[in-house]
Amino acid sequence: MTTLTSADDPDRLLSINDVSDLLQLPVQSIYKQRSVGEFCPAYKIGRHLRWRRSELIAWLATRRDPV
Numbered sequence: 001m002t003t004l005t006s007a008d009d010p011d012r013l014l015s016i017n018d019v020s021d022l023l024q025l026p027v028q029s030i031y032k033q034r035s036v037g038e039f040c041p042a043y044k045i046g047r048h049l050r051w052r053r054s055e056l057i058a059w060l061a062t063r064r065d066p067v
Contacts, residue, residue, distance in 0.1 A: 010054035013043070019051055023060070 020027045033039035040059035042049040 010052075010057075012053045013050040014053055014056065016049055019056065022056070 014022065016027055016030060019025075019030060023030075030039060034042070040051060040056050042051050044050075
């Protein structure tokens with residue numbers, strides 16, 4: 001039986017800093033890409049943005065460079 005750690009939980013909600021760390025992108029780059037509609041959709045909870053880990057990983061797979 002495989003036990004998922006909280007970091008591996010596909011339903012885990014990620015903060016902007018978590019996403020920044022995971023994708024190795026500056027937070028400002030994520031905000032900029034969001035403002036032009038080029039980033040994975042987020043959930044807005046109050047004033048905070050959250051991404052479901054599984055949705056972010058699936059979105060990332062669609063961004064693969066074909067070369």
